[in-house]
Amino acid sequence: MRAWVVRAGENGEREHTALAEGMLLAGWLGLGDLTGTATRDDVKAAVAATYPDEGPYTVGNWTGQLFRFAHEIQPGDLVALPLKSLRVAIGRVAGGYEYLADAADGLRHVRRVEWLVKDIDRQAIQSDLQDSMGSLLTVFELSRFGAADRIAALTDGKSDPGRPDADEFAAGLTEPAKLYEEVRRRSADEPLTLSIRDFLAVWGVQRRYPAAVEKIKADLDSRGLVTVPPFTEGSINSQIAVLAGGAEPDESGTSAVTRLTGTSSLSAAVQSAVHAAERLPDEESQEHTVAYRVSNLDSANRMPASVRIGDALKTAMTIMVLRGFSQLPVLDADGRLRGVVSWESIGRAHMADPQASLEAATVRGQEADRSDDLLDWIGTVQQSGYVLVRDHDHKVCGLVTASDLTVQFGTRVRPFVLVEEIEQRLRRVVDRCIPLDRIRAVVPRGRASRVSSAANLTFGAYGHLLRVPENWAALGWAIDQQHFLTALEECRQFRNDLMHFSPDPVTDDQLLPAQGLLELLRSMDPQN
Known part of the structure; x- marks a missing residue:
């Protein structure tokens, strides 16, 4: 069993019909019957033919949603419908895809559903699952953090049990x-x-x-x-x-x-x-x-594979081959570091003595305290490929490699890149559609003369600018203004949080609001 969200339009315009008639309604004005489609390419061809002016990104995005609606959602799956009343309806899918040719445009793509409950307060749903429901897509799966089982619990009148990995x-x-x-x-x-x-x-x-x-x-x-x-x-x-x-x-x-x-x-x-x-x-x-400590890395708190003083060299070599390791710490009986054995040190030891022991192949290892500033050790990790981590008792408790640094800082850079693209797209569309004098109108008088383009605006100024009806109309976007401004404000707060130091990475769920806004901007302004 899987769990899905199928929205009832940007402003909930299909909500009454969906609840009253037991239907999931996909919208997509003008799109014909998808009954004969069997593959994504079939759906993509239908979407591209119906909307010839849309770019590749939008066509691909809509194809994915419609393919899910017509083919991936199965009878017996659960579906959540967020309502305008800030409540959530949950139902069980009761049939396959249907096309109602005689229905009004926008109400033709249908899946039958048995509504199990129609008035769950969103406050009864824990924040991580609420965030997962926050996508701006019309059709998407709730696949993270045991969502299907949690949705099922809510339909039985139980409280949201939370993440399965939570304490x-x-x-x-x-x-x-x-x-x-x-x-x-x-x-x-x-x-x-x-x-x-x-x-x-x-x-x-x-x-x-x-x-x-x-x-x-x-x-x-x-x-x-x-x-x-x-x-x-x-x-x-x-x-x-x-x-x-x-x-x-x-x-x-x-x-x-x-x-x-x-x-x-x-x-x-x-x-x-x-x-x-x-x-x-x-x-x-x-x-x-x-501070950004060595201990802030997960790998610094995970005991690495090792060998002990007195083990055979072949034991170390076997572990290294099986695990794909370049080096292995050598510990004493108390778990403290006595050195490191690597393929290079093994080669040098064998050159001197083909019967070399583990002790002969052991060389000095790089060791950081878990409370050290991580930035002080980046150069060492780049040069040596690793640094071992010791705890307060000087026992080895972790291992940081160049790969760990790449993943960690890649994760930290991603939110900044995402926000930067949002800002670039906002600047481009504002400069193209709104005259400079109206851009300057949202800037305090003392600074207005220094504004030569949208690039001089703060992120928060875009909300003030696009709240003006004349400016919003100039964009020519067929989307809901209030929902867009709400998403823009959420992104502004997210951006401000990024500017304040935290040693903790931004999770995928925390990125969802900004990712949704970027997807919307890409759809409205598909130029690269």
């Missing part, structure tokens, strides 16, 4: 007060542990922006709580413990943090947190900043 207990900590009470309820040897991602969600934030970090730290300080390791360190998926660091000593004269060090029945994650807690700086000297 069920952490999901219940919906506000700081609940987190405080949970920490208070627990005994010293049973601390509250959760991921940084789930910890941030208690305050309703997804990334560690400076303002959010300051707010959370102030809240923790006022309640006498501390996170170990600090929630500003590590990747968004790292585990932390939340402790009553400011509580008075017990009868033995020790703090909650110190008492944990004597507890042997703790999980590995909590034991690591305890060791980190012993090294926490005092409250007065602790810097309230977020």
